[in-house]
Amino acid sequence: MFEAFTLSFRKDISLVELPQNKEIILQSSTRKLAFSQPASGLQTALKTLYDTGGTATELKQLVQQADGIYGMLKFHSYLQKFISLGWVCHSVLPFATAVPQVWEYEFSAPVVDCQEQFFTLSRFAYLHQVEGQMVLESPLSKAKVILPDWRGVAIVAKLSQPQSCSTLVSEIPSITLEIVQQFLSLLLATQMLSQETYKEVENATLAQWDFHDLLFHTRSRQGRHTNPTGSTYRFLGKIEPQPVVKPPMSKTVIQLYQPNLERLKTADIPLTQVLEERRSIRNYHSCPIAAQQLGEFLYRSARVKNLINREYSNRPYPAGGGLYELEVYPVINTCVGISSGLYHYNPIAHQLEQLCERTKDVEALLKDAWGASGQQDMPQVLIVISARFQRLSWKYEAIAYSLILKHIGVLYQTMYLVATAMNLAPCALGSGNADLFATAAGTDYYAESSVGEFMLGSQSTDENKPEASG
């Protein structure tokens, strides 16, 4: 029965006929197959795959009638080749079409027992609207399934609870046992179903994946999707890119101390000593960090070194494309010379711009950090790092947010090393509240919200030997 799927070429496979050369050329974005002087049955079959599609049985009959048994066998091996290249969609018309997302594809559809077998929708499968169509995707799948008819989606909905063909066939209008059987077979072939109950007895590896983590891994890395990836500049000429440096956020500014870099280049502690001694410290000296130290720390780790043609800058840490989307917001709890409150670091003027005093939201940011760091000392300075997201996503597609988090990491290590060299107490944090930050700083959550947190303070005198600590 599983000759019953309708086969057709993916929409991005082109078919060109060259009448003079009597040639048919099939082409994907990465590959070209040319058929010289194809027999008439083969010609028709290729055009049918390109056009309306047909079942394997129909296509083979058609070729055999025109080209004989040998022609049919040849077509059969072509068809296997097309499928393995990821060129062929499998459909249960008009309810579902599985579209391959990789160039090395397999489609193995099991026969479904109508009474005995129960299936549930995998917890990794998700349905969403893409350009006017409902599409079922999963990070476990190398295909996506387009569901053009609401009844197909209704079947998927019922599969949130264990279902057999027989239980699925009731209620939804115009759905027959045969359709359900084929539909389930297609969802099985594309890894959208679990054969267990919804408590999904997964293997230990999959059980430990959060849905959003695995989805993000598969979509921000290459391998199992054909979405555009990398520096595609898709908004060029449509939307203005974000400025290289964020415009000042406040007129209340504090000019910061600037260290003598030339002296530090020769007199600073050797890299290896700093790297080997770096560790996270969450306890502070009772005498807080001073404004001069904070100034030196920010200058050495996060200032703009120079601007390049109004689009790019150089800073002490690396950044994809030189775009530098991260913004640094010191939340001052106690600092000698700077009053408690929320500030934005202007990396070009080397100033702190005061956004607010110690409000309820500022308190909450400090308390969250204290909680996330194991409730030891309250940070003297909490450095919240936000991203101006569109600064990156204007240029980069699919990988923008993953780049941002890698940038958070390089900035963390830069801050760790500078703090260690300065004998300050550094500690990066693993999570924070992006909505709370946006409210506290008055930013648009979708334009700029927090992605990282780093605590800083003066080092306690009894902290002198490295210990076990991330």
Place this chain on the structure above:
Amino acid sequence: MFEAFTLSFRKDISLVELPQNKEIILQSSTRKLAFSQPASGLQTALKTLYDTGGTATELKQLVQQADGIYGMLKFHSYLQKFISLGWVCHSVLPFATAVPQVWEYEFSAPVVDCQEQFFTLSRFAYLHQVEGQMVLESPLSKAKVILPDWRGVAIVAKLSQPQSCSTLVSEIPSITLEIVQQFLSLLLATQMLSQETYKEVENATLAQWDFHDLLFHTRSRQGRHTNPTGSTYRFLGKIEPQPVVKPPMSKTVIQLYQPNLERLKTADIPLTQVLEERRSIRNYHSCPIAAQQLGEFLYRSARVKNLINREYSNRPYPAGGGLYELEVYPVINTCVGISSGLYHYNPIAHQLEQLCERTKDVEALLKDAWGASGQQDMPQVLIVISARFQRLSWKYEAIAYSLILKHIGVLYQTMYLVATAMNLAPCALGSGNADLFATAAGTDYYAESSVGEFMLGSQSTDENKPEASG
């Protein structure tokens, strides 16, 4: 008409009656409200909210009949309070229930014009199965919508194309105009719909968000969900954690050169000089990097410094919880003293374990890196960094993958600085193919696949001044 939603408490709000004190206590995970000697109408209304639910009109009538108009007004203000605390679900029974995901909630449902207004499902909304229920979520929403009946999901499916109440009412059995109107109002109140066509004329900020990026940002950061977050140890006692150091992958090993760290601690270049001179270099000297340099580089940036009680280790870069899930795989193109192929770095034995020679997949990894770095020189050594995912997700919930990418960043900067101090040519890359890596290295994609790439080579002699370069 928008008194027509059925109101009920979230499932995690508890109601306790203390008969002696004549008190009713309502409690969420973060907040408690006590009602002393509540009037009988208020009592019944609270219990109804806790139990079956009712419309605001029904509840108010019930209170007014028992407690009078003053009691009803008091109840009204309580109800507003419950809603703003995120304690109250709004339902269109039996089709949809909006469950608040924040503790500062607003539910503002517009009246829907049945003929004139057209709506489409937002491209950020997604439907998936969560513990046996179909749930509609969106990174734009502060609620999730549970759809217990397949007909509710069918309405959502039809909304992949612009729909009015009138067009929605046809086809799906038992769906009336009144239900559709309420259903759309609920989806609008929870930011699941766009009022535009499916080409969604979004504001420029939202237009630049990829679906998976925004989904990941909202779910890996706190603020608009109530999912467990942080070190929850949810698999403790159920699944064995991954070992602190990955067991050897091959018996063909190369012992690496180990630098004199004590000498480097005093003789190495000052941190500031290294930080200020660090830059990405993508061109190499014709004489390739040597095995001794690679050994020194790996020792200084990625070795295990010491093991702590079989669970944690110390390495030169920081890592959340001291778990160190990252694995380093040098792909050797040209290196004096090491033949071309794929290797795994054993960070405790300080050895390279050879996995394979220069296979087709190894070639493809090198070629991908060359493409991602702007097609300058082919990397002499490509360092692919993978993650043993479950090493982190065993302990951390919601934030595991975001931690991994931050760790990639701290390792990148560590490698950049060590390479700069050693006068090597470093360059981190922004993306790579995780499936290809898993195939090449023979790992299970879901247990361990690549998350970062870093190129390394000998520095060309004409490269001596820093320039514009991420």
